[in-house]
Each structure stands twice: as structure tokens, then as C-alpha cells.
Amino acid sequence: MPDRDNTAQRIEAAALRSKRSAPPGWAKNGFIAALDIGTTKVSCLIARVVGEGIVVVGVGHQASRGLRSGTFVDLDAAEAAVRATVEAAERMARENIRQVIVNVSAGSPLSRLVAYEVAVGGHEIDDADLRRILEQAKIGQPDAQGREVVHAIPVGYSIDGCRGVRDPRGMFGQRLGVSLHLITAARGALRNLSACIDRCHLEIADKVVSSYAAALGCLVDDETTLGTTLIDMGGGTTSLAVFFDGELIHTDSIAIGGIHVTKDIARVLSTPLAQAERMKTLFGSCLPSLSDDRQVIEIPPMGEEGAGELSQVPRSLLVSVIRSRLEEVFEMLRARLEDAGLDKMSGRRVVLTGGASQIPGAPELASMILDKQVRIGRPRPMKGLPEAAYGPGFSTCAGLLRYAVNHPHQGDSTTYRPVDPPASRLSRLGQWLRENF
Numbered sequence: 353m354p355d356r357d358n359t360a361q362r363i364e365a366a367a368l369r370s371k372r373s374a375p376p377g378w379a380k381n382g383f384i385a386a387l388d389i390g391t392t393k394v395s396c397l398i399a400r401v402v403g404e405g406i407v408v409v410g411v412g413h414q415a416s417r418g419l420r421s422g423t424f425v426d427l428d429a430a431e432a433a434v435r436a437t438v439e440a441a442e443r444m445a446r447e448n449i450r451q452v453i454v455n456v457s458a459g460s461p462l463s464r465l466v467a468y469e470v471a472v473g474g475h476e477i478d479d480a481d482l483r484r485i486l487e488q489a490k491i492g493q494p495d496a497q498g499r500e501v502v503h504a505i506p507v508g509y510s511i512d513g514c515r516g517v518r519d520p521r522g523m524f525g526q527r528l529g530v531s532l533h534l535i536t537a538a539r540g541a542l543r544n545l546s547a548c549i550d551r552c553h554l555e556i557a558d559k560v561v562s563s564y565a566a567a568l569g570c571l572v573d574d575e576t577t578l579g580t581t582l583i584d585m586g587g588g589t590t591s592l593a594v595f596f597d598g599e600l601i602h603t604d605s606i607a608i609g610g611i612h613v614t615k616d617i618a619r620v621l622s623t624p625l626a627q628a629e630r631m632k633t634l635f636g637s638c639l640p641s642l643s644d645d646r647q648v649i650e651i652p653p654m655g656e657e658g659a660g661e662l663s664q665v666p667r668s669l670l671v672s673v674i675r676s677r678l679e680e681v682f683e684m685l686r687a688r689l690e691d692a693g694l695d696k697m698s699g700r701r702v703v704l705t706g707g708a709s710q711i712p713g714a715p716e717l718a719s720m721i722l723d724k725q726v727r728i729g730r731p732r733p734m735k736g737l738p739e740a741a742y743g744p745g746f747s748t749c750a751g752l753l754r755y756a757v758n759h760p761h762q763g764d765s766t767t768y769r770p771v772d773p774p775a776s777r778l779s780r781l782g783q784w785l786r787e788n789f
């Protein structure tokens with residue numbers, strides 16, 4: 353005779369796993385929207401759920417306002433930019449949206465690895481136990497610095513102290529343990545993000561740390577499995593996400609981005625910011641070449657409003673300004689990876705994405721300083737995504753949509769799933785857990 357309780361639990365668990373076509377966090381009308389609020393641009397993608405996949409039906413993007421290095425400094429201005437962007441995407445999609453999956457750059461997102469255990473009293477471990485332990489692990493974290501958990505990603509389970517369990521469901525034991533990668537951000541900054549979304553009469557379906565979203569947008573499975581460091585070079589921030597054995601194991605960010613390169617150019621060449629931005633995009637590079645001294649760039653002087661005489665500077669000066677700032681950025685990232693003990697573990701591969709990764713020579717410079725193979729990452733193919741949104745600046749927004757597909761909404765941003773590495777990866781994951789706990 354079948355055990356009724358057990359059967360009911362199994363049905364519930366199966367239903368939970370198969371809830372993909374219309375997860376509860378997604379709009380009832382089958383639409384999902386991703387909103388990337390960046391320091392220099394806001395972008396929104398609206399997608400329609402079709403079967404188990406999605407088709408992009410609305411795109412909006414425009415210059416951002418009210419943020420500095422990913423942090424809100426003027427809510428009115430940010431609200432206006434977000435509203436205009438979402439409305440543009442809604443017009444194209446011919447649909448109004450209510451909920452958005454939004455990126456988190458503010459509040460200095462920080463990664464931490466923790467181990468947590470709960471009593472399971474000898475019964476068969478099920479989905480409810482996994483949910484409970486993740487919830488308790490999140491709630492149980494000390495909140496000394498007023499930080500909030502944005503992601504709690506299980507990277508390994510244990511039963512009665514026995515580590516290396518791939519999927520504890522269906523197994524028996526007294527104590528269930530989980531090793532978690534926690535990403536926290538300052539509560540005040542998260543409240544400002546919520547306030548901005550609220551003012552736009554939208555709701556947050558989920559929050560995803562920007563570099564994680566950018567990685568989901570452009571990394572292929574082999575890269576996350578073999579170990580890759582994603583570097584998102586934005587306007588006001590440069591952030592990284594490290595993957596190992598298919599799991600996100602570390603994130604970090606520094607408050608320097610493409611805007612700082614532009615400001616350096618404006619300062620050194622004494623030209624308006626708009627001109628400096630133009631020169632960076634048109635003639636910029638961080639790789640010196642023999643012809644740089646012979647190539648002359650004409651620039652308008654600061655404050656003359658087009659009336660002043662153009663001054664001439666060798667392109668080599670522009671290149672050296674850009675190069676020294678990007679050297680600083682990559683050296684800081686290298687030091688951060690070393691501090692986290694991840695310089696070796698972060699894989700042989702780096703993927704650069706974000707608008708500022710388009711500065712010619714950035715991959716070569718990154719490769720030299722970080723001593724890794726480097727490629728530029730763009731959004732992976734997605735049905736309905738227009739050609740213009742396949743630039744590196746759209747990786748984060750595209751990744752937010754992918755997150756929605758891969759992580760049926762749980763009512764919060766806990767990444768809830770069994771750790772399921774292929775058998776060949778188990779020993780390495782176990783070794784990594786031993787080294788880190």
C-alpha cells in the first residue's frame with residue numbers, strides 16, 4: 353500500500369520542479385520584464401513566455417540619471433529614467449508590465465561562504481527541508497552592518513556531517529547541512545532600489561546582483577563548468593563574478609568604470625566631457641601602436657562652446673590616458689581575486705562584457721595583467737532580441753531574463769535547487785568545499 357503522505361510529498365515536489373511555464377513571480381498574463389538600472393544607461397527587456405522558453409517582445413533603453421557608481425543619488429531623476437525606459441519597452445510590447453527582475457549594483461554587494469545545519473529528525477529529506485534550511489540560513493546570518501541577503505546559493509550539501517551530497521532529497525539522516533554562497537548588500541541601498549521601482553508603480557519579482565546577471569547573459573555552460581571569471585565593465589562600476597564547477601562562487605566590484613576613463617581624457621586634454629566621450633569611442637584604444645604619434649586628433653577646448661580654436665593632440669596621448677586607467681582597474685581586480693584566494697581557482701578564462709569592454713585593446717590588456725585567456729562577452733542568442741541589443745552593454749539585462757527562466761520565483765531571491773554536479777565534478781567540488789570551510 354502506498355504511503356499517502358509520501359506520495360503527496362512526491363507529487364508536490366514534482367509539481368514544484370515542473371513549474372516552469374508560468375512561475376508565480378511572473379506576470380499572470382505570461383510576460384516577464386528585466387530592468388537593468390545602470391550608472392550610464394537604463395535598459396528594459398519584456399519577454400513573453402512561450403512553452404518553456406521566452407521571446408523578447410519589447411525593448412527600451414535610454415541614458416540613466418540619478419546614479420553614481422551604481423548607487424542612487426537622486427531618486428527623482430532615477431525614477432524619470434526608469435519610467436521612460438519601461439514605457440518605451442511597454443509600447444513596443446503593446447503590454448503593460450507590473451513586475452520586474454532588477455539588477456543590484458548598489459550597496460557594495462559582498463560574497464561570503466557559510467555552512468549551516470538543521471535537524472531533520474530522521475525522516476526522508478524533501479523539498480520542504482531544502483527550503484527550510486535555506487530560509488533559516490538566510491535569516492540566521494548576523495546583520496551587524498545592516499546588510500541584507502540578496503542571493504543564498506547552495507554549493508554543496510551534507511547529511512550527518514557527511515559532505516559531498518549532490519541531492520539530499522529522498523535520503524535519511526538526523527542533520528542536514530548546506531554550504532552556502534551568500535551575497536549581501538547594504539539594506540539602505542536596497543531600500544532605495546525598492547523605492548525607485550515602487551515610485552514607477554512596479555513591483556520587484558526578483559533581484560539579481562549585476563555581475564551575476566551579466567554572467568548569465570553571456571557565459572556558455574562550458575565556461576561556468578571549467579571555471580571562468582566574468583568582468584562587467586560598466587560606466588560607473590567594474591564588477592566580477594567567478595564560476596567554478598558550474599556554480600557562482602564569488603562576486604566583487606570596484607567603483608571605477610568607463611565614466612572615469614572619459615573624465616581622465618577630459619581632464620588631461622582639457623576638453624568637454626561630451627567631446628572626451630566621443631574621442632574615447634571614436635579614436636580610443638589601450639594598445640599603443642607605432643603610428644599613434646603621427647596621428648593627430650583635433651579637439652575643441654573646454655568652455656569655448658564651439659567658438660574656440662581646435663587644439664591638436666597626438667593620439668598616443670589619448671591612448672596612454674585610457675591605458676593607465678584600465679591598467680589600474682585590471683590590477684585592482686587581480687588584487688581582489690588574490691585577496692579572496694581565487695586567483696588560481698578562478699579559471700584560465702576571463703570574459704569581459706559591459707559597454708566599456710568595447711575599448712579596443714581591453715581584452716589584450718586584461719590578458720596581460722590577469723594572465724588569462726580573454727574574450728568579449730555579448731548576450732547569448734535569444735528569440736526576438738533585436739540586433740542592437742547584442743552588444744556587451746546588454747549582457748546584464750539579457751542575463752536578468754535568463755535568471756527568470758532558470759529560477760522559477762520562490763517569493764524571494766533564494767536560489768533554491770539541489771546541487772547537481774556531474775559525477776566527475778564531485779571530487780573537485782568536495783575539495784573546494786574542504787578548502788573553503
Ligand SMILES: Nc1ncnc2c1ncn2[C@@H]1O[C@H](COP(=O)(O)OP(=O)(O)OP(=O)(O)O)[C@@H](O)[C@H]1O
Pocket residue numbers: 389390391392393394416421422457562585586587588589590609610611614629632633636706707708709710711712744745
Ligand atoms: N564603443 C564603445 N567604446 C568604448 N566605450 C564604450 C563604447 N560604448 C559604450 N562605452 C562605454 O561603456 C560605458 C557604459 O557601459 P554600460 O552600459 O555597460 O554601463 P552601465 O550598465 O550603465 O553602468 P554600471 O554597470 O557601471 O552601473 C560608458 O562609460 C561608455 O562610455
Ligand SMILES: [Mg+2]
Pocket residue numbers: 390391562586587706748
Ligand atoms: Mg551595468
